[in-house]
Amino acid sequence: MSHDDFHDEAVAMARLGKDEKVIWQGAPDRAVLARRVFKTRLVAFYFGLIALSAVAFGNMGGAMFAVLAGMATLGLLHSMAWLAAKSSRYVLTDRRLILRIGMAIEKTINLPLGKIGAGKLADLGNGHGDIALDIVGPHSLGYALLWPHARPWKLSAPEPMLRALPDAAKVANILANAVAAIEPVNRHAVTSEAPAPAPTGLKEKLA
Template sequence: MIEYDHEPVRGLPGDLPKGEAVLWQGAPDWRVFLRTALYSRWITGYFALLALWSVLSGSVGGALASVIAAIVTLGLLAGFAVLVARTSVYTITNRRIVLRIGVALNKCINLPLHLIGSAELRGHANGFGDIALHLSGRHGLGYAMLWPHARPWKLSAVQPMLRALPNADAVAKLLADACNALVPNVKEEPRTSTVNRPATGLEEAHA
């Protein structure tokens, strides 16, 4: 038996209730996650500067040590990114978003669509992107519980994030349609940068 073999439906903690259907499932791309969530390019640049400084200072040993440290650090980060990609499943149904996350301690986080005030799409190269979810009302989610599936620096107003998604524009439109379907007789065209749901008595979330 391997981890997650007990799941009745992949990425979900239990069988779907009557009337609920899976609209989309996906996971982070580890290469994009490494670059955008773990800031591998910044880390590479930092060690490159250290190595350059060592060379200019006449310390070949220091430069070599910086290169070795860079290789080890980036290797560890890449390994973590691969594990995140393998253990994470994002699910959108017609009623909720489910984040099955956690490398060491796995957990499933249910986010009912009616709690999503809005969602912000941040695009990356080649059609990849992140979708940050602005939640309305109290939700009890902590930054440490969600990391790295949380919007950076939003410590007090935590925003769950679907990270490093392929075809992010299509996922954002699907999410917009699912949220709008909860509000009959109201039509709203999804925008490129955001996915908004008309207000239904819930306080609208802001970035």
Template sequence: MSEYDHEPIRGLPGDLPAGESILWQGSPEWRTFARSALHTRWISAYFAVLALLGLASGKLVGAAAAVVGGAITQGLLALFAVLVARTTVYTITNRRVVLRIGIALNKCVNLPLAMIGSADLRPQPGDHGDIALNIVGRHRLGFAMLWPHARPWRLAQPSPMLRALPDAQVAASILARACAAVVPNEAMAIERPRPAPARDHGLQGAAA
């Protein structure tokens, strides 16, 4: 039986304490998640190249094997993405960000707003996007525990990530206001994406 089979509030491990309220909830959109987190387009291109090389060298069996292997791999990745979307709930309250994640083993990650030093909004096509949370202070969050809800390549200092959100800009604005209310002297301002060599664009501020 899952820990969340009978959760009192969807996405939360218990009832909200007095004075706490939900500001926003959302889940990943599975197609965007598959493309951005699981890199399905690159994997498709890889198998396509293998198939073309097989055809070019006259190895029809090898080409057919590449096509079949690519189709199976894409099917498994799509299934994984669907399961992640169905089992993941991101919640922003006026006190914390909660990530209910995990397919086979569910877990709940609670991040007080005061721990969020800044956040980076990475836009995706179709008004979708990812929000990476940069945590300040000491914590025990591990990359393996968070994956795939973790910012890529941040192994030493893992950053939780709200992935493939259909309304990423809305969620980012709500998060900014919530953090500003917790730390009134600091404002988390949302910056619109602009051409830059960096891969991530931001939603900066709210130092705890």
């Protein structure tokens, strides 16, 4: 399936309503997802430290085993990141945000724009970022259902998250404008979790 075919299929699966328009669609970046969600850099550091310690104590066999184990683990994690990125699609319309996700079992989650109270942008560098969404009112979204498209450690009140997005600040502004076009529903201001200042558009109230 080509990249464009996947775009078209994601929209078709959303079953758009009458006069509903697609504003934006995108997917996680595989390399950033591997680093951010599957902690590949941390794992590489861990096995590297074990290998260096083995060398320091003259245990070359142990060092070789650590290197091989590290390569196998990293290969598995990168494969999972590739599968997660390949099976994920985010579609924003003028009425809702659609998350088509699921590495093993495909799921389609619809978030009406009127239910999105706030967005939190985390800057991951090089224009990439995560956008966590605060949902207004009760919902039945579980952490396991959303993972890895969920804000880490928010187990009791899961927050959907658009992960490892290229041009994340631009996407956040598009999302903010789409939500602002919906009838006001007592929203919060969009904030940033990143050390760097958030883009201007993200500091404005959604409605």
